[in-house]
Amino acid sequence: MDEPDRDELDREELLAAAVRLRGQGDPGQARLRLLELADRYPDDPEVAYQTAWTHDVLGREAEAVPFYERAVRGGGLSAEDRHGALLGLGSTYRVLGRYPEAVDTLRRAVAEFPDDGALRTFLAMALYNTGRHEEAMRLTLTLLAATSEDPGVRRYRRAIEEYARDLDATV
Structure with a gap:
């Protein structure tokens, strides 16, 4: 079995440290570290997802969108993280008034996770915002x-x- 290389270990340690900072109530510092990681690993969906999430925590929704979009493009996320990224992206689109994109994203999420009540709730809110009462x-x-x-x-x-x-x- 191949051992992870030093770069992969660094990535994992740096990502874990940034997520820990956010969890400990320092999302500003977490954001700075995640932005560095996102520059270093631009195609990494997990880094993109954590970066998006942190921007959302800080109320920087517009800055979160490209990271969410990068995170959900293609594969690479665990089912739990993919769920969170789709919910985050759909909800963020809605907060930004991008209602059709919110509906499309949340419909896709509900199709992938049909038993999830939170996704259906956010979809209902986005549908309301598009006049589909x-x-x-x-x-x-x-x-x-x-x-x-x-x-x-x-x-x-x-x-x-x-x-x-x-x-x-x-x-």
């Missing part, structure tokens, strides 16, 4: 009926699901 409400009600532990929602689950299919139904 009926589709947004349908998605929201379907998710509510499927996931709520509220006794009242549980009791009326079938009715909620039926109305979700036809929001204009009176019976």
Whole structure:
């Protein structure tokens, strides 16, 4: 089995240190380190994802977008990180008012992770922002009926699901 080369070990150590800084409440310093890593490893999806995430934490959404886009292009991320990158990119597009791109990204994410309620929730918000209120409400009600532990929602689950299919139904 091949041992990782020194450059790969450096990358892993530097990336872990930057992520640790963000987790310890110093996203500004993490950002600086991640930008250096992104310059050094421009095709590394994990570095791009962590760089995007850190920009988002700092409220620098516009600067996060190219890193998210780089992260989700092609493969290379774990399923968990790919999920986070797609959610982050879709949500960031939405925050920036780039609603059609948010819908497209979040639809793709839901197709890849169909059981994820967070993705469906963010998709519903983006659909609302594009004026697709009926589709947004349908998605929201379907998710509510499927996931709520509220006794009242549980009791009326079938009715909620039926109305979700036809929001204009009176019976």
